[in-house]
Amino acid sequence: xxxxxxxxxxxxxxxxxxxxxxxxxxxxxxxxxxxxxxxxxxxxxxxxxxxxxxxxxxxxxxxxxxxxxxxxxxxxxxxxxxxxxxxxxxxxxxxxxxxxxxxxxxxxxxxxxxxxxxxxxxxxxxxxxxxxxxxxxxxxxxxxxxxxxxxxxxxxxxxxxxxxxxxxxxxxxxx
Numbered sequence: 001x002x003x004x005x006x007x008x009x010x011x012x013x014x015x016x017x018x019x020x021x022x023x024x025x026x027x028x029x030x031x032x033x034x035x036x037x038x039x040x041x042x043x044x045x046x047x048x049x050x051x052x053x054x055x056x057x058x059x060x061x062x063x064x065x066x067x068x069x070x071x072x073x074x075x076x077x078x079x080x081x082x083x084x085x086x087x088x089x090x091x092x093x094x095x096x097x098x099x100x101x102x103x104x105x106x107x108x109x110x111x112x113x114x115x116x117x118x119x120x121x122x123x124x125x126x127x128x129x130x131x132x133x134x135x136x137x138x139x140x141x142x143x144x145x146x147x148x149x150x151x152x153x154x155x156x157x158x159x160x161x162x163x164x165x166x167x168x169x170x171x172x173x174x175x
Contacts, residue, residue: 027061052079
């Protein structure tokens with residue numbers, strides 16, 4: 001490698017913007033990152049479920065009461081449909097708790113009549129529709145597929161290990 005090539009690589013490393021690393025105890029930010037992964041429409045139900053579970057665990061370390069409430073409400077809202085489709089957990093309980101938290105969010109003094117409070121009200125209405133739809137729809141039959149991808153980790157990395165569900169079928173690609 002020439003000196004010019006080494007300098008160009010070093011320069012690229014210095015100038016390339018990097019995301020700020022999450023603080024080790026930044027449970028609020030980690031929960032939010034997992035929430036975004038769980039809400040990704042292209043995620044499988046298993047990946048959405050895994051992200052929601054990891055987000056709820058991270059949210060336990062969130063020291064901001066307002067953000068903790070909002071994160072939990074949205075994460076439960078994401079986990080419930082996945083539970084229904086995967087035939088695990090208690091999706092009705094999760095949606096009921098999420099709806100209760102969303103009502104609190106809409107009335108929270110710092111959130112009332114703000115964009116965040118209005119969004120909580122909108123999510124509450126979506127949850128009501130989802131609850132009716134899921135109650136009327138049987139869970140899909142389980143399908144045999146390759147091992148699901150793990151949830152997307154929060155930006156900046158995470159010190160929390162992510163659960164990897166066991167699969168009876170080996171992965172089609174080497175790891």
